[in-house]
Amino acid sequence: MSAPDGTARAITLVILAGGRGTRFGGAKQLEPVGPAGEALLDYTIRDASTTGFSRTVIVARSDIDDAIRSHVSRMHPDADITVVCQDRHGPHRDKPWGTAHALLAAAETIPGPFATANADDYYGAGSLALLAPLLSITDAGSSDWFLVAFPITGTLSASGPVSRGVCQLDDDGQLVRVTEERVQLSPRGTIQTVDGTEVRPDTLVSMNLWGLAPPVFDCLASGFDPFAAAHLHDGEEYRLPDEIARLLSAGRAGVRVVRSDAPWAGITHRADLPGLRRFLAELDRTRPG
Template identity: 40%
Template sequence: MSDSPTSNSAPALLILAAGMGSRYGGLKQIDPVGPGGEAVLDYSVYDALAAGFGKLVFVIRRDFESAFREKVGRRFEARADVRYVFQERDALPGDHAVAAEREKPWGTGHAVWCARAELTEPFAVINADDFYGADSFRQLGRFLAATNPAGQPAHCCMIGFRLAKTLSEFGAVSRGICTVDADHHLTAVNEATGIERAHVAGHGGAGTPLFTGDEIVSMNCWGFTPGVLASVERQLSAFLAAHGRELKSEFYLPSAVTGLIDTGEAVVTVLPTAAAWFGVTYREDRPRVVAALQTLIETGAYPAALWA
């Protein structure tokens, strides 16, 4: 952490909500799971505002803007500075061309780049359809409030979850398995696929490792300073030069973070949390999410009517 001046403004929360939700089906970002019709992201926003975040930036698709504003954004506009950013396939740096057959935008790293004009203060990044818990936002808020926005290298953070607390009962998942050094700094994120709850078994990059469940994983819950955005743009441009004519390749945020670490442009502190992550990866996950939220309400973590 830098000893230089800290941020004078409340951090922003960048919420990635443009995903198509292909495995789950439907617009899961606004699927009600709380007793008052709340979506998962309502709880994230509630926790973020309580932790001192002041601006909400939603990355959405233009084709569901009106539904999103009506069903989600309107609830927050009296409580925070709310901005909307569109992630579009053709919104790219430089003069990169896109294959006409490509349908989807370019992944989570591209989504952050699309929001660059709104990110002038330290900011956190989350997925709209993941529940991270109040502790995650408290840790993010404290870290970002104490960091120097102009520090070099950039001081960033990642909330680290235990693998066992991030699995679905209804199918295999992919997770970013984190390597952390003795100073609690992230050194690598390696994507592992086919991880199942039954035996906490999966396939790593080489197709071999099995997991204990105690591994630290990234669930796309990050804290950054705005200084990283220039590097994200450079990396996105390089990615497009290599893969821009492909139909399904994506520029993922963990890849951008790895690039920041490898070049020495950022130091990423891993902030472990004991909180249980949950999300609706498969439609069958939804009843479990509803039950988990009801338990949290009954134990006093949240009011039954979140925005009453």
């Protein structure tokens, strides 16, 4: 549902930065990858500010809270940035509760339409520019949402298998579900799951670049307490794609999938860093101004 008066709304970017980076071996949220020591989230904050987002909320962990605050205040002194800690919400568990819980932890800071983004992904201004105009005319009470999805061929790592959310769409381009798969390049150069099933290179995958509105919070809140009670000790994650799929199947929301052909980059393995740094150096070299 669009804003009833047709006016543009202020929109927020929510960066999910609470993961532990187990496969990477450290806090990749702040790993310096740009020529001036930028982390990937710095590129996303900058691109968001140039494409129509008015503020940023970063969901972090208590043990990196001070480091995140210090970093963003130095890199973005004039930006409107709020930092919240995921582990201060809900019952304590050593392993973070997952992306749906991270978003729920930020609920009180988000009054209107918003986008989500991973701290360890580079989406580019082109991808954020697909979401911003849609969100700016979306009513705060809307349950008609968006997902920017990428062709899987541009989201793989030469360093090993990666987890990707494979999108299933209906004939109208609406999301049916997102199924997480471990995928990799085969020795023949094809894309396949780790069990050997081939995947088409134009298959669309979610990289958590969602466009949502506040009604999602009540839905996430109603599901989290029973999930937490059932999984306090087993490490299962309360994942945003799973919860949105549950809402879709119940007819409580709709998600329009928007394809982005903008370059994507990210960090899964530490071996990804040299290629990522070359990509960002070239990006900065060719950026206008």
